[in-house]
Amino acid sequence: MGSPTPRAGGVGQSAVLPVLSVILLLAGWEASAHAGWIREAFFPRPSSLLGQFQLLLRDGTLGEHMAATMGRLFWAFVLAAVPGVAVGLAMGVWRAARETLDPLFALVYPIPSVLFLPLAAFVLGRGEPARVLTSAVTSFFLVVANTMAGVRQLDRGILEAGIHYGATGHKLFFKVLLPGALPWIFTGLRLGLGFALIVVVAVEMVGAERGLGALLWLSWQTLKVRDMYVTLLGIGFLGLLATYGLEHVRNWLLPWQPKGGVRR
Amino acid sequence: MTGTAAQMGSRGLRADVRAALAVVVLGTGWELLSRKGVLNPAYFPPASQVAAVLAEGLSAGELLPHVGATLQRLVVAFLLAALPGLVLGVCMGLWGTVRRVADPYVALLYPIPKVALLPLMLILFGVGERAFVVTGAFTAFFQVVVNTMDGIRQVDPTLVEVGRNYGARGVGLFWKVVLPAALPGILTGLRLGLGLTLVTVVAVEFAVAKSGLGHVVWSAWQTLATPRMYAAFVVVGALGLFLTRGLRRLQDRLLAWQTSVDVW
Numbered sequence: 001m002g003s004p005t006p007r008a009g010g011v012g013q014s015a016v017l018p019v020l021s022v023i024l025l026l027a028g029w030e031a032s033a034h035a036g037w038i039r040e041a042f043f044p045r046p047s048s049l050l051g052q053f054q055l056l057l058r059d060g061t062l063g064e065h066m067a068a069t070m071g072r073l074f075w076a077f078v079l080a081a082v083p084g085v086a087v088g089l090a091m092g093v094w095r096a097a098r099e100t101l102d103p104l105f106a107l108v109y110p111i112p113s114v115l116f117l118p119l120a121a122f123v124l125g126r127g128e129p130a131r132v133l134t135s136a137v138t139s140f141f142l143v144v145a146n147t148m149a150g151v152r153q154l155d156r157g158i159l160e161a162g163i164h165y166g167a168t169g170h171k172l173f174f175k176v177l178l179p180g181a182l183p184w185i186f187t188g189l190r191l192g193l194g195f196a197l198i199v200v201v202a203v204e205m206v207g208a209e210r211g212l213g214a215l216l217w218l219s220w221q222t223l224k225v226r227d228m229y230v231t232l233l234g235i236g237f238l239g240l241l242a243t244y245g246l247e248h249v250r251n252w253l254l255p256w257q258p259k260g261g262v263r264r
Numbered sequence: 265m266t267g268t269a270a271q272m273g274s275r276g277l278r279a280d281v282r283a284a285l286a287v288v289v290l291g292t293g294w295e296l297l298s299r300k301g302v303l304n305p306a307y308f309p310p311a312s313q314v315a316a317v318l319a320e321g322l323s324a325g326e327l328l329p330h331v332g333a334t335l336q337r338l339v340v341a342f343l344l345a346a347l348p349g350l351v352l353g354v355c356m357g358l359w360g361t362v363r364r365v366a367d368p369y370v371a372l373l374y375p376i377p378k379v380a381l382l383p384l385m386l387i388l389f390g391v392g393e394r395a396f397v398v399t400g401a402f403t404a405f406f407q408v409v410v411n412t413m414d415g416i417r418q419v420d421p422t423l424v425e426v427g428r429n430y431g432a433r434g435v436g437l438f439w440k441v442v443l444p445a446a447l448p449g450i451l452t453g454l455r456l457g458l459g460l461t462l463v464t465v466v467a468v469e470f471a472v473a474k475s476g477l478g479h480v481v482w483s484a485w486q487t488l489a490t491p492r493m494y495a496a497f498v499v500v501g502a503l504g505l506f507l508t509r510g511l512r513r514l515q516d517r518l519l520a521w522q523t524s525v526d527v528w
Contacts, residue, residue, distance in 0.1 A: 017364035025369075042388055103283035104290065110459070110504025111497065112466040115478070118485035118493060122307035198377035202467040205379065206482075213380065220383035228383055232376070239375030 044226050052226040053233070061215070066234055068210035069200060072128075073238070076135035076196040081189055084143025088188070091144065092151025092181065105141055113138040113199045117206065131208060135199040139192035146191065150184025151177060183257050186250040193242045201235060212238070309491045318495035331499055333475040337393070337465045341400030342458055349405045349457070350450070353412025357446070358438075363413070374410055378403040378460075379467045386472070396468045403464040404457035411456065415449020416442060448519055455511045462507055466500060477503075 026046045032038045033045035040048075056062040091098040116137050120130035154177065162176035204213025212235050219227035250257070291311040297303045298310040321327030356363040356370075381402055385395040419442055427441035443450075469478025477496045484493035 014364060017361065018368045021365040022368050099282060103286040106283065106509065107286065107501065107505065110508045111501045112463040112478075112504065114463075114467045114470050115481050115497060115500060117470075118481065121485075122304075194375060197375075198379065198463070201377045202379045202471070205382070206471050216380060216383050220386055223387070225387060228387070232380060232384065235380050236372050236376045239377070240372065243375040 041225060044229065049226055049229050049233075053230045056227065056230055062230065062234060065210055065212050065215045065231075066238070068208075068214075069204065069212045069235075069238065072132055072135060072200045072204075072211065073193075073196055073242070075132045076139065076200060077193050079132060079136035080139030080192050080196060081143055084140045084188070084192065085147050085185055088144040088147025088185070089151060089177075089181070092148040093177070098148065105144065109138070109141040109145075113195075114202045114206070117203055126207075131200075131203045134203055135196050138199065139196040142192040142195060143185075143188040146188025147181060147185045150181030150188075153184070154180045182254055183250075186246070186254070190243065190246045190250070193246055194239070197235075197239060197242050306488065307490060309494070313491045314494040314498070317491040318498055321492070321495055327480070327495065327499065330475055330477050330480050330496070333473075334462075334465060334469065334477045334500075334503070337397055337400060337469075337476065338458070338462055341397045341461050341465065342404050344397065345401040345404035345457065345461075346408055346454060349408030349453075350412055353409040353450075353453070354416060356409065356413040357416025358442075370406065370409060373402075374406045378406075378464050379471075382468055382471065391472060396465070396473055399468055400461045400465045404461045407457035407460055408450075408453045411453025412446070412450050415446035415453070418449065419445040448515075451515050451519065455507075455515060458511065459504070459507045462500075462504060 029038075029043065030045045030047060033040050033043060044052075053062075087097075087101070091101055113134060117130065117134045120133040124130045124133060158180065159172075159176060162172055167175055200211070201213040201216075204211035205217045208214045212231050216228060216231045216235070219225070219231060294303070294308065295311040298305050298308050318327070352366065356366055378399060382395065382399045385399045389395040389398065423441055423445055424437065427437050432440055465476070466478035469476035470482045471478075473479050477500045480496040481493050481500075484490065484496065
């Protein structure tokens, strides 16, 4: 009961098709480029992309730009997550905070965050802090919203049981409220991290000298299509890391929770 | 139980009143701070000035074409993506084979910020509407695929079993049992897809397009025509607000049997 029916052949069987699918696509791509069916100016063959990848990796270009992007992503995430969780918890617990901030946030949240770049630049000047702040805006709201929802969905019965057994103040907060809201907080953090990556790349494309977004933009302007594909792969890698990495942390920290699907 | 609907109605009204109040308070505070010179009026012009520019832009029709351009890109991108996304999502949800073949690509491309595909699209289609719209369409496509697939996969097997017992088979089973049960997930995907597409379209406009609200913000920033910049901000915010709150209310009304947790 309850346990999923085991698939025939287990993991081995279920991994065959995806791997086969990727191999076939790459082989088909390579062959069609070789035969001249697709224009290599647009779709350079995978083997040449691998060569370019090795080249960019070895001369340090990829590493340098990826480090810049990861640095921005990290700080944007911290800037969004720490105040986001705090404000979200406060809004979940205190009605006054919720009713004051909720309408304000609901107004600002839907504005696409790239547009905050000029505003941030007015306040902080054109530079790194403005880029990071811009990337943090929407993430902050995502973290706040999910944290608040996490507190509010808590079963009143559990809260009352906690109080009944003598948990008050910080004890009630750390032993009952926070663990109960954690799964939701993690959802907010994951969505926030994913969104921060979107904005970091967009901001880098618009105006930065370093970073994968900047490299992408440069490779377009100089029509280096191979560099573009390699950069895209790098961004994809960061996307995978951001999305699935945090999910692993969640499953490790919250072993009592069913392993949630990553996508939402 | 009869009281809950009325309660919810009044709570909804109060939220609207609070939102209006927030706008008034924020606007007045902004106006005062800007007039007193606490905020630099070159960067943060008084709210009344922004309102005047907004009213003039909308009535004299100078801003209207940009609103139209953004809306058109948004709608075309969404329409381009929604149907193929639904079809692929349904197929991946129903058949394990399709899922295993397509999953590597969806898993890799879903977390990539779709703005990053813009340079590639610019190379493939040249600088123009097609590249902008297709970049936006990718955003919606993956969101719709993923939510549709999850929606179908999360359908309670008991429901399907009961449907079978009552004689539903094949197409009938799909239309009458599986699809209605998966509808919340599917609508969520469409709604999120539309909202994220706005983010991508505005970012694309900010970066390269020569029209649209994103372009207005960018060009007004470059020329320091700040009242115009904030006027565009307000319009984008209103659009985003409709896409998040408005569509969420619509969804809740369509799926009256569902209770959704309110995350903006």
